[in-house]
Amino acid sequence: MIDLLARDLLFVTGKGGVGKTTVAAVIGMLAAERGQKVLVCETDPKGDLAALYECGPTGFTPLEVSPGVFAMSMDTEASLREYLKLNLRVPTVGRIGPVAKAFDFVATAAPGVREILTVGKLCYEVRERTYDLVVVDASPTGHILGELAAPVGINELVRVGAVRSQTQWMLDILSDPARTGVVLVATPEEMPVREAVELAGRLGAETGVALAGVVANRVLPELFARSEEAAFEALSAPARTRDLAGALDSGGRDGLAGVLEAARLALRIRRGGAAHLRTLRDGIAPEVPLVILPYLFGRSTGRRAVRQLAEALAEELGE
Numbered sequence: 001m002i003d004l005l006a007r008d009l010l011f012v013t014g015k016g017g018v019g020k021t022t023v024a025a026v027i028g029m030l031a032a033e034r035g036q037k038v039l040v041c042e043t044d045p046k047g048d049l050a051a052l053y054e055c056g057p058t059g060f061t062p063l064e065v066s067p068g069v070f071a072m073s074m075d076t077e078a079s080l081r082e083y084l085k086l087n088l089r090v091p092t093v094g095r096i097g098p099v100a101k102a103f104d105f106v107a108t109a110a111p112g113v114r115e116i117l118t119v120g121k122l123c124y125e126v127r128e129r130t131y132d133l134v135v136v137d138a139s140p141t142g143h144i145l146g147e148l149a150a151p152v153g154i155n156e157l158v159r160v161g162a163v164r165s166q167t168q169w170m171l172d173i174l175s176d177p178a179r180t181g182v183v184l185v186a187t188p189e190e191m192p193v194r195e196a197v198e199l200a201g202r203l204g205a206e207t208g209v210a211l212a213g214v215v216a217n218r219v220l221p222e223l224f225a226r227s228e229e230a231a232f233e234a235l236s237a238p239a240r241t242r243d244l245a246g247a248l249d250s251g252g253r254d255g256l257a258g259v260l261e262a263a264r265l266a267l268r269i270r271r272g273g274a275a276h277l278r279t280l281r282d283g284i285a286p287e288v289p290l291v292i293l294p295y296l297f298g299r300s301t302g303r304r305a306v307r308q309l310a311e312a313l314a315e316e317l318g319e
Contacts, residue, residue: 181212
């Protein structure tokens with residue numbers, strides 16, 4: 001099994017709302033603590049990455065947000081301008097006028113152009129060895145296949161010339177499982193697990209990119225050991241509950257009822273989540289690592305939450 005953080009490029013994806021941006025930020029922080037220089041890229045610049053690292057707004061130019069961690073937000077026009085400057089020596093002062101308008105037209109008419117500029121920029125950073133690891137807060141599961149398959153589609157469409165040579169080196173990076181991988185994020189719920197399992201089955205065949213690992217996020221801790229659970233069930237029996245309530249005042253009885261009901265709810269959620277996690281484990285190849293990140297109780301947000309989850313991820317990876 002290849003070390004999850006030993007690759008050059010990781011795309012983090014999952015159903016919307018499962019915490020993929022958080023996981024991308026966590027991976028970036030942990031890799032930096034291992035001594036790596038890391039770029040974390042937000043492909044949909046909503047500002048969530050800046051909130052997690054508690055920094056100012058991120059842009060196309062990487063910003064160091066933590067020791068060893070640089071963050072950026074993707075901008076396809078800026079990526080095009082950088083490409084033209086590097087490959088055609090076109091100056092990048094201001095908007096590039098007619099070229100930018102032509103790009104907007106072509107990108108609208110030809111699916112995959114914007115995706116190529118996104119994936120190409122990230123592969124370029126890998127090829128240039130600017131960073132030890134590039135972590136991508138990628139599109140959700142419904143769109144990631146199209147994003148990663150864009151170089152394949154254009155490479156098949158264009159048989160000769162500069163465009164084919166440009167996409168070929170991207171494919172060489174993307175299709176190398178020792179260099180590139182996808183990290184699937186799911187919470188222990190039916191729909192996120194179903195989408196993750198479906199994507200795991202389609203990923204390699206449709207994109208050529210390997211599944212590097214699966215992260216089960218927001219997993220509730222086990223409330224009781226088996227022996228304790230039996231004791232709790234006995235304690236929850238109506239006769240025993242009446243005995244306990246009889247020894248308490250009215251406030252204590254109300255508190256006891258609330259505690260018992262909260263414990264029952266936590267047990268139901270935990271058991272349901274455990275069943276979904278079994279489905280997730282059974283639905284992915286046995287050699288793909290499944291790591292668990294806990295549900296964070298309390299008011300941990302921003303950098304503090306990222307720090308706590310980075311510690312949990314390090315434990316899962318055996319560090």
